[in-house]
Amino acid sequence: MTPALTPIISAADLATLLGPASPPADRPVLLDVRWELGGPPGEPAYAAGHLPGAVYVDLDRELAAPPGPAGRHPLPDPEAFGAAMRRAGVRRDRPVVAYDGGHGWAAARAWWLLRWAGHERVRVLDGGLAAWHGELRTATPTPPEGDFVPRPGALPVLDAEGAAALARRGVLLDARAGERYRGEVEPIDPVGGHIPGAVSAPTTENLGPGGLLRPVEALAGRFAAIGVSPGTEVGVYCGSGVSASHEILALAATGIDAALYAGSWSEWTATPGRPVATGEQPG
Template identity: 70%
Template sequence: MKPIISASELLSESAGARPPVLLDVRWTLGGPPGRPEYEAGHLPGAVYVDLDTELAGPPGRGGRHPLPDPAAFGAAMRRAGVSADTPVVVYDGGLGWGAARAWWLLRWAGHPDVRVLDGGLAAWEGELSKDVPSPEPGDFEPRPGALGLLDADGAAALAGSGLLLDARAAERYRGDVEPIDRVGGHIPGAVSAPTTENVGPDGRFLPADALAARFAGLGAKEDTEVAVYCGSGVSGAHEVLALEIAGIPAALYAGSWSEWSSDPSRPVATGPDPR
């Protein structure tokens, strides 16, 4: 099953016998909460999910968006109507990062049928609603471990033995600027692979063969172990999703640069070269 769904496919499935649960995960890095945008208009039946409080734990030593406690995450998903045997479609305002975070968490926690609306809300061609639904509680119980997850030591090791992709903007990778974290640069051995290059001008993912070619050019060979990190584990989930579309399994270093750079004992590389 493809991990993304087009707006036309979603419109058809929503009118069918087994409509998916819809989750609205509008979120902007450093911006206001997405709830007001949700209330101004959302896909009919969609439930708002807050990335900062429901798809992440409290910021701290694990980074700005550490993984949520599985029990708390499961409770949030059940409140949103998610059950183990119901399909789920997640979307955001169009950038795809928030939706990909929800996709990754649900898949990591064992849900078998989760897709991202390709292009987000901007791609939707149907009507929007201001009605806030009260879904019947679902029965989803997280069983973490279905997708690969790395800690800082694992990311450091894989940077030497496999392919560790840095999904942040190239200038942050090089250390030219660092608007958020303690220091700029990258994990030694990591390869720059900005998330923005996985999509076209319309915000939709590039075709699978184009993504496969892109990642092959970055070093993803058939027998290469691949992992991704970003600033805080959000845009990195988007890159894991792009790799999934390309047919390449990849782990996520969820703590990412916000965790790595907070520890002065960890090495930092700068400039365009991995090392």
Template identity: 70%
Template sequence: MNAIITASDLMDELAGERPPLLLDVRWQLGGPAGRPAYEAGHLPGAVFIDLEAELAGPAGAAGRHPLPALSDFAAAMRRAGVRADRRVVAYDGGQGWGAARAWWLLRWAGHPSVRVLDGGLAAWTERGGPLSTEATAPPEGDFEPRPGAVPLLDADGAAALARRGLLLDARAAERYRGEVEPIDPVAGHIPGAVSAPTTENVTPEGRFLSAERLAERFTELGATEDAEVGVYCGSGVSAAHQVLALAVAGVPAALYVGSWSEWSADPTRPVATGPERG
């Protein structure tokens, strides 16, 4: 199954006999909370998911958005109505990062059918899709996480993968080079990582490039058939979007959830700067 779905196809599925469950994951780094936007208008039937509270654990040594406790994540997904036998579609305000984080977590936890609405809320409204301000209270779901369905990296695993395979840095290129660091304590990148800003995987409207164009991009970056691929970013959110782009291109990839926020918090870990892998 494709990892993304168009607004047109989602409309068709919602009109069918077994419509997917919709998760609204509007979130912006350093931006306003997503719930007020959800309450002002969301896809009919969508359930709001708070990325900070439900898709991440407390910030600390493991990073700014570490994995949530499995029991907490399971409870949040069941409250949202997630069932093992019902397809899930996540969307956000259009950037795609929040929806991709929900997609990746549910896939990692073993849900068999999760997709992201390509272009998010903007794509929906452009197609004439309606919005609702009614609160959604779905029946309790039955989802039981079985983690490990997709690969996960820790700091040591990311360092090793950078040496033996391809570790992509999904942050802006200037952060990779160490020229600026607006959030974390140290500027630079994991030695051996390759700069691959996730913003280059989408059109100016925030929709994914075609699978063919994405495959070409990742091949040029070194994602050959036999390459083992991993991704990190600042805190494991935009990197999930890059893993999603790789999935669209047909390239499996592991996610380093702790990402630079975890790596740079340990002064014993090496840091590279400049445009090269280091």
């Protein structure tokens, strides 16, 4: 990924794009994707205050298919995803900026899906709503219908077998918290541990003060220390494909492409008999 297509945008740069001097073609469509794992719904927070013109997008309903054997957040049906994005005003010729409450996981899920579906001008607000110091609105906008039609395949995706194979020939990163990787705790899925061969790389370690993405040089150093550098074949998984999207965003910021194991640990453990490793080592 070239620097011109950096996957993040600062609050200051976004404010400029939303200002009166910005050409209409450069004004991004704003997606509010506030969501917390096991937390309250994001829509009431959106109603209490959101960026001017932002449309709320529900991660569970619009950025994922219903949970099941394919995981807690399977990839959405492309037609249903396209309809949700058009409702939000997404157009193929206009940039998109997604934001959430601050840690970036949900916004990165929207970023990844749109990039996977063929939209080339998508970014995440660095630091989320917490970094925004401009005005907020409470009125719900009704943007003109967008024209974006998904064409899946622009970003690589792994299934369970592909993830296992990549762990043997490349680097498969586990973006969950270290204690879940080690199998010490598992608050959500039926089995603790990790995919054999996967390397622990909690996505929270990609963030610095204020929930901002760490500088590119720091990120590159972090990934190099765990065996990832330009040219490495990389895959990422997490619990259900949400926080892994943020890891892929951080990798993209350093110029490294990575595949998403969309079903992630929730799919891996849904099939009895799949191997599980525990402890600090990949296994």
